[in-house]
Amino acid sequence: MLTELSIKNFAIIDELHIPFQNGLTVLTGETGAGKSIIIDAVGLLIGGRGSVEYVRHGEKKAELEGLFIIDDTEHPVYQKARELGIEIMEDHMLVLHRTISHSGKSICRINGKLITLAILKEIGQSVLDIHSQHETQALLNQDKHMELLDYFYQSKHAHFKKHYQKLYQQWKELKYKYEANNKNEQELAQRMDLLEFQLNEIQNANLQPNEDEALTDERNELHHFETIHKNLNDAYNALHGEQKGLDWLSHAANNLEEAGEHNKEIQTLHQQYVDHYYLIEEISYQIRQHLDQMDYQPGRLELIESRLHEIDQLKRKYGQNVEEIMTYSAKIEEELDEIKNRDQHLANLAEMVQEAANDLLLEAKELHNNRKKAAKQLEKAVLTELKDLYLDKTDFQVDVFIPNKEKGIPFEGKKVTPHEDGMDQVKFLISTNPGEPVKELDRIASGGEMSRIMLALKNIFSKHQGVTSVIFDEVDTGVSGRVAQSMADKIYNISIGSQVLCITHLPQVASIADTQLKIEKVITGNRTHTTIQELSFEERIDEIGKMITGAELTDTSRTHAKELIEMNHKK
Incomplete structure (x- = not known):
């Protein structure tokens, strides 16, 4: 889990040291107070793309540091660290550090060792997952659907694609070799003259x-x-x-x-x-x-x-x-x-390519069948989650199909083009209104529905993902009422297995949290600063009361806020 975060000279933040607790922590505050800036800082700390714009005006560099405690020594980060020559201390501490200078230079360290940004990203994203509205929109990209389905299946069958990918690489290399040898006669004659000259010169x-x-x-x-x-x-x-x-x-x-x-x-x-x-x-x-x-x-x-x-x-x-x-x-x-015996050599290669293609397609068919089974399981899991999120009338389907190409390898009455992940395409289809046919997500789902669908998927995947911390950045936008309460329950459910940090404007989410941090923007000496404060029980009542009314705090809103907190913590 992320135990402590240190931010210095980053955007409007001059210096912040934020301790984090286990469970669900919410970050609340007015729009523009700096909540998302803190999430941006964490994103850069785990390998996100940096920019000189993040360096506070007038300063030479921005510094970010995060302390993670990874108690589970079987966590994949330990294996990755060993492979990269990074030592994780006996007290299970992992310290990520990143400096961005005003000239644009970025320096990254893990446990004091200088590393590349790519390594920082690989290690960082194995312990922390940031889920934002942008990620929700990424769900509309059909290229991501196979990745999500495979992740769901792979969490239970770790090596299900490895044999196929090995065969694919062999087929690809043989195919390239065949095509390279099947050049026109003039090129081959020129190549043969060159090779004979070189061979004679060396042999002489x-x-x-x-x-x-x-x-x-x-x-x-x-x-x-x-x-x-x-x-x-x-x-x-x-x-x-x-x-x-x-x-x-x-x-x-x-x-x-x-x-x-x-x-x-x-x-x-x-x-x-x-x-x-x-x-x-x-x-x-x-x-x-x-x-x-x-x-x-x-x-x-x-x-x-x-x-x-x-x-x-x-x-x-x-x-x-x-x-x-x-x-x-x-x-x-x-x-x-090979050139002199080209015809025989090409015939041999063609036979090898065909044999490799046959093996590849059989394995691809097995992949297809596994994905069809996984699709049914994922549909069932997502529908169960959506029911809890008041989308019980929704029909969610995972369409796994083999497209018929104009050019490709003949297979079961159609032409297919194998790719690195098989020969399938995957689409997530949905209908939120009974009686309406399922269609692509971007043609049906509203912003609030998309947030709920992604939260449902996140709740399913979090059980297998292995990350120790999850950040939700305003994923509850566009929902209210009983749906907001249901989303709060889902987010809290994820926090049972992983530490969760959540930026929210919903009182339902804020009230269910184990810890609430208030972010404020203050002006001192003609400079803007961001402050952060952990709220006591009484302070949480006041803060959530203001979130309920959206204006002045009233006795009624305080009473409602207190009831929300007490009700959520009795569950």
Whole structure:
């Protein structure tokens, strides 16, 4: 849950520190007081699109910080955090921080670690969900309907699309490969000429694995031949000869041997010394052998330089080293073979594409059947929710169908075009008046009905969504009376499983809350400021009383407000 929110120099807010409680918290206040600005701040904190317009006039930057406590260590955010290298502390604290400068630069952090805006969004939206009037309008977009239906089904069957999507990717890659190979003859002839030239150039070079590295090492040795020879010779002479290194080491060995005749520890030391002496003696022989093999050949250096130049010319065209050039050679040799045997290769590819399409369509059909089952379950769940919201005469249907395309793959008497999510289209249809046929949402539902439909869906999905906090931003607009009370009950029901923050102008919603925060706009020193205050029981009565009358507080409105609070908290 969101435990604390800190806002500094954001829009008309100079500085606010807001503690939040579990359950349902409502934010109330006059229009323009800054309620939605607080929600905007939370939206940016979880990865929303920022703007320099949010930085308070005259300030250099706006700062937002939110403290979340995620007690459930099985929550998906823990897995995401591990994948992204973010540590969640032992006390289950997750701190999101975002700074927006007046120049437009945005800096994001999670638990003190700098991260990208994309990561902030991924983590933030896994713990908090903002539901606004804009989201309600998004329900009119039919592209969202399949997403919602799949989410409903996927909450119970987590992997139901994964096998299809794997097959889809395989089919797509094979189809692309077939189309790429099925080019016109002129393009293929030009491509074959180019590949043959490249292959001949590489093969004529007769490259050997790691040849460039070996030649570079040899060139380096030849460039420094005199230095290497002199130092090896000096090292050998320092070890061999009378009164030289090995001679003195031999004397020391004799001394240790003689001393060891009277002391066992020295005997052990002598044996260790002798082992090292023989090792040094062996190294001296290897130095001598290397000196004997050294033979400076001026012509060899010239040959190496010429060969490395030839290899560098190939590197410019085909790879950064010999290994990459040889890999490229094998690749174009394979492509040449495919072009030369194009007809057979195309036939093989076509067969593979067809087999992949058959498997894909069978899996897509299974997806279709699952969606049809899920559609019936979602219809039933939504109608139950709508009945509670006084839309009991509503007919809500989820239409899952396979469109017939002009171009596509033949399947069960029609042509279909598979896409990433199957071959279906999904539409939410509704009729709010008995006897009228169901139609698309945007042709039937009013603003108040849309709010109720979306709230019904949110109430269904909140059980599976996994977010710890939900924010409702004036989703109760356009409703009143018993519908408002029903919406209040639904919002409160969601708060039982998740923390809910709600901006509202409805007394029914405000009265059912566990906590009420009043937002006010004040002017101090010719500057506008936003303040926030948690209301006591008596203060809530006054505030809700004003919401009832819409004007001055009266004894009647106070009595009604008190009754509303007491009635809602007896449920």
